[in-house]
Amino acid sequence: MASGLAQTINKVLDLCRAHADGLPQKVLDExxxxxxxxxxxxNFLLSKQKLVVFTQGDNIVYKEQNTEVAVKFKGLxxxxxxxxxSIEAAANQGIWTADLKRRTNLQQPQINKALxxxxxxxxxxxxxxxxxKNRKVYMLFELTPSREVTGGAWYTEQDYDAEFVDVVKQQCLQFITKQGLADLQAIADAIRKSGITQVELGLEEFKQxxxxxxLDGDVDETMGGETYSSDTVCYRVAKSRIPETSALTNIPCGICPVLRECQPGxxxxxxxxxxxxQWLSF
Amino acid sequence: MATAFGRTLCCNLIQTHFGDVVERVVECLINRGPLAFGDISRYSELGSEAVKSSILVLIQHSCVQAFKVEHEGASATAPRRVVTYYVAISDNIFHRMRFPKFLVAVREDFGEEAESLVEGLLEHGRLTLEQIIQRTAAKAAKAEGEVANEVKETFTKLVTARFIERCPSPEPWLNQKDPRELLSKVARGASKVRGPVLSAEDIVQSEVVQRVIKAAAPLETQRFQLPVSMAGLGVSDSDSQMAEGSQASEKRKLEALEMDMKTAAAVDEKEVLWRVNFEEFLRKMRHQTCVDTVKTELDIGASVVLSAMLQATRKDETSVRQHHSVPLSMDGITQAVWSTPDGQHMPLERIRSSVQQLASDKIGYISRAGERAGPALGGNSYSVNMHNIIEARQKSEVEGIVLQRFGRECCRIFRLLVRKGQLEQKQIGEQAMAPKTVKALLYCLLKEQYVQVQEIARTSEHVARQSIFLWKADYQVVLHRVLDDLYHAATNLCLRHAHEIRKEQEVLELVDQLDARKDAGSDAHVTLTSDQQEQVKRISRITKILDVSLLKLDDTILLFHDF
Incomplete structure (x- = not known):
C-alpha cells in the first residue's frame, strides 16, 4: 500500500511537470x-508544501511548488x-487584521500567531x-505600499505635509511668473532642478x-501659445485675481459669524x- | 424678487423717508402681496384716512401701483364687481437709496441744471412741466417767464435721453386671472418657509408686479413723447419742417391743426405728469459696470470700443436686463468709436485688434452675430454680450466674498465644486489639497449655505456609514444667499445709522438751534462745550462711514439684483 502511495505521489508530480501551466483535476482523475x-x-503533497492548488474558473488546478518557494514556506x-x-491577494493595498479575520474565518489569536x-x-x-492613523495593514515584504496607503509624495511619516506643499506651490508660481508661459514638463523640470526637495515628485504631483x-485663481490654464503647440496645456499668471476686498466684507456684517442670529431688537x-x-470707533 | 431681508430693507427705507404710518402700509403690501383698500386698513390697523394719504404719497413716488381687476359675480346673474388692488413695487423702493448716484450720473451727462431738475422730480415723485418751471423759478428767485425757455431746453434733453418719462397709467386693468388667487395657491405651504432662497410666493409676487407694471406702462412711443408745444425743439424736428413746406391749399387745415396744438400744449404742460425713468439710469450704470470690467480685465482701448458700442446701440435696448446689444457691423463700430471723445484718434488697426481681443477672450465680451455681411459691407457684425460680462463680474464678487469670509482653502473648495458639480468628501480633499481639514472647511461652507450635501443611501434604512454623501455648490442658491446677506447688511447699516442719530439727538438739536440763531443774525452766546464738540465730530464721522459703506454696498446690490 505504502509503495502504491509513493508511486502515486511520483506520478502526480510527473503529471504536474508535464502540465507546466497547471494540471487540471480532470486529467488527474483520468x-x-x-x-x-x-x-x-x-493531501500528503499539500501538507509538505510541494503542491499548490488553484481554481481556474470552475476547475481545480494543481501545480508543483518550486523548491525555493517550498523552502521559504517550510514548516508553516x-x-x-x-x-x-490572503495577504498576497491584497497586493500593495495591504490588508487590515479585521479584514484578514473575515477573509480567513480564523480566530484572532490564530491570526496573530500566523502574522x-x-x-x-x-x-x-x-x-x-x-x-x-492607528490602523496597520499587512502586505508582502517585497512590495512598496501604494499611494493610497502612504498618501503619495505629499505625506511625510503618514502626515500631510502642508508646509511642503505650500513651498512647492510658491516655487511653481514663481517660475510661471518669471517664465510668462510654461507647460507642465517645464515646470516639473525647473522645480526638480532647483533642488528644494529630496522627494521624488512625478508629473502627476505637479499636475495636482x-x-x-x-483653483486658487493664481494661474490660468490656456491651450498652447508662444513656443508651445496648440494642444498642450500651458499655464500663465492669472489676469484677474479673486478680489481681495468687497463692499460686503468691508463692513462687519460681511464677515459676521452670528449674522444669522442678528435681528433688529x-x-x-x-x-x-x-x-x-469696534468698526466705528477706530 | 426681494428676499426676506430685502423686504425688511424696503420697510426701513420707507420708514426713514416717509415715517411710521406709511411704513405700516408698505409692510402690509410687501409681506402680503396685492391688497384692496379695505384689507390694507384692516391689516395695518390704521384709519382709512391715514391709509388713503399714505397710499397717495406712495403712488406719487411710484412705490405703489394701483390696478383694477374685474371679479365674476357671486352668481351668474349677479353683476360683476370691479376691485382696485394696490401692489408695492419693491424695486422702486430700493431705488430711493440710489438717488445720489442718479444725480451724479445726470450731472456728468447734462450739467447742473439738469441735475436740479431731476432732483426736483425725485423729491416730489411726479410733476407737470408747469410745476417744474415753477419750482426752478422759485429756487432761482426769478419770474417764471425768465427761466421757462431754459428749463424747457433741459427738459427736452432729458426726455430725449430718456432720463425722464411720462407717468404710467394710474389704474390699469388686469384682466387675466385674479393675482390674489394665484398667490394663495402657492402661499399656503410656502409662506412658512422664509429661507434666504426665493420662496415660491416671492416668485409669484414678483410676477404679479411685472404684469401690473407692464399693464400700466404707456406705449413705448408715447412714453418719451415731448409735450406738443416743444415738439419742435426735440426729436420730431422733421415734422414741423414738413408743415412749413406744405401747399397753400392745405393752409386752412394747418390753421386748424395749430389751434388744436395750442390747446393741446396747454393741457400737456398743465396735466401730463412726468417722473424719473429709473430704467435708463440703471441701464447707464449697467453699461458703466460692463465698461469698467473690461477696463480692468483687458485694457483701456478695449473699454473705449465697448463703451462706444454700447452707446451706439443704447436706444435699441428694450429691457434693463438685456442679454445682448443689437449687432453692429465693423464699420458701425468704427464710426461709433470715432464719434466718442476718447476714441476719436484711435487708428483703425487698433480698433480692429480690440474687437478681436474682446471677441476671443474666454468670457466672450462680444460675440459675432451672423455672417451675413460680406467683407465688402464692413465684415461681420458684433454684439456686446452684457449678460456674460455681468455674470463674470458677479462670479468674481461671490468668490471674493467667499475668500474673505472663509479663507483661501474654502474658496478653493467652493471653486472646485462650482466647476466639477458633485464630489465626495474624499475627492474634494485630494483635489483641493486639503485632506486633513476638508471636513471642517466643508462644514463652514455648509453652515452658511454656500454648499449643499446630498445623501445617496445604499440601504433602505439610510445607514449613514454605508451612504454616499455628495457635496455640491448650487450657484443660483449662492447668488440669492449673497443677495440676502447684502440686504441684511444694508438694513443693519440703516438701523445703526438711525440708532446713532437717536443717541446723539440732544446735541444735534442743539447744533440745529445754534445754526438757526446764527442764520437769524443774533449773536450766539451759547457755544458747545468741548465734550459736545467731540460728540458732534464723532457722529459726523460715524454717519459718513455708514453712508459711504451703504453706497458701496448698494453698488453690489445693483450688480446682483438689477443688472
Whole structure:
C-alpha cells in the first residue's frame, strides 16, 4: 500500500511537470482512477508544501511548488499559509487584521500567531496607512505600499505635509511668473532642478499642484501659445485675481459669524453690535 | 424678487423717508402681496384716512401701483364687481437709496441744471412741466417767464435721453386671472418657509408686479413723447419742417391743426405728469459696470470700443436686463468709436485688434452675430454680450466674498465644486489639497449655505456609514444667499445709522438751534462745550462711514439684483 502511495505521489508530480501551466483535476482523475489513493497522495503533497492548488474558473488546478518557494514556506502551518495567501491577494493595498479575520474565518489569536510567524520570516510586513492613523495593514515584504496607503509624495511619516506643499506651490508660481508661459514638463523640470526637495515628485504631483493654483485663481490654464503647440496645456499668471476686498466684507456684517442670529431688537442686533462698535470707533 | 431681508430693507427705507404710518402700509403690501383698500386698513390697523394719504404719497413716488381687476359675480346673474388692488413695487423702493448716484450720473451727462431738475422730480415723485418751471423759478428767485425757455431746453434733453418719462397709467386693468388667487395657491405651504432662497410666493409676487407694471406702462412711443408745444425743439424736428413746406391749399387745415396744438400744449404742460425713468439710469450704470470690467480685465482701448458700442446701440435696448446689444457691423463700430471723445484718434488697426481681443477672450465680451455681411459691407457684425460680462463680474464678487469670509482653502473648495458639480468628501480633499481639514472647511461652507450635501443611501434604512454623501455648490442658491446677506447688511447699516442719530439727538438739536440763531443774525452766546464738540465730530464721522459703506454696498446690490 505504502509503495502504491509513493508511486502515486511520483506520478502526480510527473503529471504536474508535464502540465507546466497547471494540471487540471480532470486529467488527474483520468490518469489515477483510484480516488482513495489519489486523495491521500494530494493531501500528503499539500501538507509538505510541494503542491499548490488553484481554481481556474470552475476547475481545480494543481501545480508543483518550486523548491525555493517550498523552502521559504517550510514548516508553516496551513493556517499560516491561509493568512499568507490572503495577504498576497491584497497586493500593495495591504490588508487590515479585521479584514484578514473575515477573509480567513480564523480566530484572532490564530491570526496573530500566523502574522508573527510570517513577519519573523520576513515574508510580510506591517505598514501604517494615512487614511486611518492607528490602523496597520499587512502586505508582502517585497512590495512598496501604494499611494493610497502612504498618501503619495505629499505625506511625510503618514502626515500631510502642508508646509511642503505650500513651498512647492510658491516655487511653481514663481517660475510661471518669471517664465510668462510654461507647460507642465517645464515646470516639473525647473522645480526638480532647483533642488528644494529630496522627494521624488512625478508629473502627476505637479499636475495636482497646478490644479490647486488654478483653483486658487493664481494661474490660468490656456491651450498652447508662444513656443508651445496648440494642444498642450500651458499655464500663465492669472489676469484677474479673486478680489481681495468687497463692499460686503468691508463692513462687519460681511464677515459676521452670528449674522444669522442678528435681528433688529433681538439679542444680537445692529444697535447693540460690538463689531459695529469696534468698526466705528477706530 | 426681494428676499426676506430685502423686504425688511424696503420697510426701513420707507420708514426713514416717509415715517411710521406709511411704513405700516408698505409692510402690509410687501409681506402680503396685492391688497384692496379695505384689507390694507384692516391689516395695518390704521384709519382709512391715514391709509388713503399714505397710499397717495406712495403712488406719487411710484412705490405703489394701483390696478383694477374685474371679479365674476357671486352668481351668474349677479353683476360683476370691479376691485382696485394696490401692489408695492419693491424695486422702486430700493431705488430711493440710489438717488445720489442718479444725480451724479445726470450731472456728468447734462450739467447742473439738469441735475436740479431731476432732483426736483425725485423729491416730489411726479410733476407737470408747469410745476417744474415753477419750482426752478422759485429756487432761482426769478419770474417764471425768465427761466421757462431754459428749463424747457433741459427738459427736452432729458426726455430725449430718456432720463425722464411720462407717468404710467394710474389704474390699469388686469384682466387675466385674479393675482390674489394665484398667490394663495402657492402661499399656503410656502409662506412658512422664509429661507434666504426665493420662496415660491416671492416668485409669484414678483410676477404679479411685472404684469401690473407692464399693464400700466404707456406705449413705448408715447412714453418719451415731448409735450406738443416743444415738439419742435426735440426729436420730431422733421415734422414741423414738413408743415412749413406744405401747399397753400392745405393752409386752412394747418390753421386748424395749430389751434388744436395750442390747446393741446396747454393741457400737456398743465396735466401730463412726468417722473424719473429709473430704467435708463440703471441701464447707464449697467453699461458703466460692463465698461469698467473690461477696463480692468483687458485694457483701456478695449473699454473705449465697448463703451462706444454700447452707446451706439443704447436706444435699441428694450429691457434693463438685456442679454445682448443689437449687432453692429465693423464699420458701425468704427464710426461709433470715432464719434466718442476718447476714441476719436484711435487708428483703425487698433480698433480692429480690440474687437478681436474682446471677441476671443474666454468670457466672450462680444460675440459675432451672423455672417451675413460680406467683407465688402464692413465684415461681420458684433454684439456686446452684457449678460456674460455681468455674470463674470458677479462670479468674481461671490468668490471674493467667499475668500474673505472663509479663507483661501474654502474658496478653493467652493471653486472646485462650482466647476466639477458633485464630489465626495474624499475627492474634494485630494483635489483641493486639503485632506486633513476638508471636513471642517466643508462644514463652514455648509453652515452658511454656500454648499449643499446630498445623501445617496445604499440601504433602505439610510445607514449613514454605508451612504454616499455628495457635496455640491448650487450657484443660483449662492447668488440669492449673497443677495440676502447684502440686504441684511444694508438694513443693519440703516438701523445703526438711525440708532446713532437717536443717541446723539440732544446735541444735534442743539447744533440745529445754534445754526438757526446764527442764520437769524443774533449773536450766539451759547457755544458747545468741548465734550459736545467731540460728540458732534464723532457722529459726523460715524454717519459718513455708514453712508459711504451703504453706497458701496448698494453698488453690489445693483450688480446682483438689477443688472
Amino acid at each position: 490518469e489515477i482512477p483510484d480516488l482513495e489513493l489519489l486523495s491521500q497522495a494530494i 502551518t496551513s493556517e499560516d499559509m491561509l493568512v499568507y495567501q 508573527k510567524n510570517l513577519e519573523g520570516r520576513s515574508l510580510v510586513k506591517a505598514v501604517k496607512t494615512v487614511t486611518n 499642484i497646478m490644479d490647486t493654483l488654478v 433681538g439679542l444680537i442686533s445692529p444697535e447693540t453690535c460690538v463689531y459695529f462698535d
